[in-house]
Amino acid sequence: MKALGPIPVGYDSIDGVLAVGGKAVTHWVEQAGSTPLFLYDAALVRARVSDLRAALPERIALHYAVKANPYPSLLKLMAGLVDGFDIASGGELEIVRGAGLPLDKVSFAGPGKRDAELEAAIRAGVTLNLESEGEAARALAAGDRLGITPRLAIRVNPSFDLKGSGMKMGGGAKPFGVDAQRVPALVRAVVSAGAQWRGFHIFAGSQALDAQAIAETQGQALALAAQLAQESGVALPHCNLGGGLGIPYFPGDVPLDLTVVGERLAEQLANLPEVLRDTQFCIELGRYLVGEAGVYIARIVDRKISHGEVFLVTDGGLHHQLAASGNFGTVVRRNYPSAIATRFGADVEEEASIVGCLCTPLDKLADKGGFPRAEVGDLIAVFCAGAYGASASPANFLGQGPAREMLV
Ligand SMILES: *Cc1c(COP(=O)(O)O)cnc(C)c1O
Numbered sequence: 001m002k003a004l005g006p007i008p009v010g011y012d013s014i015d016g017v018l019a020v021g022g023k024a025v026t027h028w029v030e031q032a033g034s035t036p037l038f039l040y041d042a043a044l045v046r047a048r049v050s051d052l053r054a055a056l057p058e059r060i061a062l063h064y065a066v067k068a069n070p071y072p073s074l075l076k077l078m079a080g081l082v083d084g085f086d087i088a089s090g091g092e093l094e095i096v097r098g099a100g101l102p103l104d105k106v107s108f109a110g111p112g113k114r115d116a117e118l119e120a121a122i123r124a125g126v127t128l129n130l131e132s133e134g135e136a137a138r139a140l141a142a143g144d145r146l147g148i149t150p151r152l153a154i155r156v157n158p159s160f161d162l163k164g165s166g167m168k169m170g171g172g173a174k175p176f177g178v179d180a181q182r183v184p185a186l187v188r189a190v191v192s193a194g195a196q197w198r199g200f201h202i203f204a205g206s207q208a209l210d211a212q213a214i215a216e217t218q219g220q221a222l223a224l225a226a227q228l229a230q231e232s233g234v235a236l237p238h239c240n241l242g243g244g245l246g247i248p249y250f251p252g253d254v255p256l257d258l259t260v261v262g263e264r265l266a267e268q269l270a271n272l273p274e275v276l277r278d279t280q281f282c283i284e285l286g287r288y289l290v291g292e293a294g295v296y297i298a299r300i301v302d303r304k305i306s307h308g309e310v311f312l313v314t315d316g317g318l319h320h321q322l323a324a325s326g327n328f329g330t331v332v333r334r335n336y337p338s339a340i341a342t343r344f345g346a347d348v349e350e351e352a353s354i355v356g357c358l359c360t361p362l363d364k365l366a367d368k369g370g371f372p373r374a375e376v377g378d379l380i381a382v383f384c385a386g387a388y389g390a391s392a393s394p395a396n397f398l399g400q401g402p403a404r405e406m407l408v
Pocket of ligand 1: 203288
C-alpha cells in the first residue's frame with residue numbers, strides 16, 4: 001500500500017459522507033446536477049486569509065495570484081479579502097474585469113505579453129511588471145499610442161532562488177524578469193520616458209514548506225530591492241516580495257510555520273535601510289490562499305480487478321486534476337490526499353487505485369492507496385484541488401470537457 005497525502009484540516013463528515021461548506025458532498029452533487037465537480041469552501045479561504053493577516057506584519061499587503069484559480073465566484077470572494085491581484089495574461093485581465101475587481105489594484109507579470117495585451121492593461125490602469133527591456137520599450141510605445149501614462153514596475157530576476165521550493169523562478173538564466181545588474185539603468189529609462197514608476201517585483205519560487213527558507217528569501221529580496229533602488233537613484237514606491245508559501249500535498253509534508261514567517265518578516269521590516277522607508281510592500285500568493293479549500297469530486301463508474309489489483313474507475317481524471325496525476329511539475333509521482341467521499345472516515349479495507357476515464361496510463365488520481373471498500377456509485381474526493389486544478393488541466397483531452405465548479 002502506498003501512503004496518501006495528508007487531508008487538510010477543516011473537513012468533517014455528515015452521516016459518513018464528506019462535508020464541504022457545512023453540507024455533505026452528495027448534496028452539492030445533487031445541486032450541480034452531475035459529477036465531476038470542484039467544490040471551493042469559502043469559509044476555509046476566509047480562515048486562511050485571516051490567519052495570514054494575524055501572522056504577517058500589517059505593512060505587508062496581500063495579493064492573490066489569479067492563475068492559481070480564476071473561477072469568477074472565487075475571485076469575487078477574494079476581492080473582499082485581499083489587497084490586490086496578480087494576473088499573467090490578457091485573458092486573466094478579462095476574467096478579473098468580468099468579476100468586477102478594481103483594476104488599479106491589479107498587476108500583470110508574465111513573459112511574452114503581446115502588444116494588444118499591453119494596450120488593454122494600460123487602458124485598464126493595470127500595473128505592468130516588465131519582463132525585459134524589449135517589453136519596456138513596447139509598453140512605453142503603447143502608452144504613447146494611447147495617450148495614457150503607463151503604470152510600470154520591473155520584474156527583477158534575482159540572483160537567488162527560494163530553497164526547497166517546488167518551482168524555482170529565480171537564480172541564473174531565466175525567461176522571467178530582468179537580470180538584477182541591468183535593472184537600475186532600466187528604472188532610469190522608464191522614469192525618464194515619463195511612465196508612472198511603480199517599483200519592483202521579485203519572485204524567487206513557489207511551494208516552499210520551510211519557514212526559514214522563506215524568511216531568508218524575503219530578506220534577500222529586501223536587500224536586493226534596497227540595493228537596486230539605491231543604484232537607480234529613484235525612490236521605490238512599491239515592492240512585491242514574491243510569495244512561495246506552500247501547502248502539504250504529499251505523505252510526510254509538514255505545514256508551513258506561519259508564525260516564524262511573520263516574526264522574521266517583522267524583524268526585517270523593523271531594520272529596513274533608509275532607502276525603503278516609504279516603500280509599500282506586498283506578497284503574492286496563490287495556492288496558499290485557496291489550494292486546501294478545494295476538493296475535486298468524481299463518481300465511481302466501474303470497479304474492476306486486474307491481476308489482483310483493484311481499480312476504481314471514475315468519471316473524472318487528469319483532464320480536470322492534472323496535478324494529482326503527477327504530471328504538473330513533479331518529478332516523482334506521489335499520492336495527493338484522497339478519500340472515498342461517501343465513506344469518509346471509514347476504516348481502510350483494501351488497497352485500490354483511483355483512476356480516471358481517459359485512455360492513458362497517466363490518468364491515475366491515487367496509486368495503490370488504502371481505502372474502505374468502494375462500489376460503483378460511490379463518490380471519490382481528491383483534496384488540495386483549490387489551486388492549479390480546473391484551470392491547469394487539459395479539459396479538452398479525449399473530448400471529455402470541463403468539470404463543474406462551485407463556491408460553497
Ligand atoms: C504562479 C505565481 C504565483 C503563485 O504561486 P503559488 O505557488 O500558487 O503561490 C505568484 N507569483 C508569480 C509571479 C507566479 O508566477
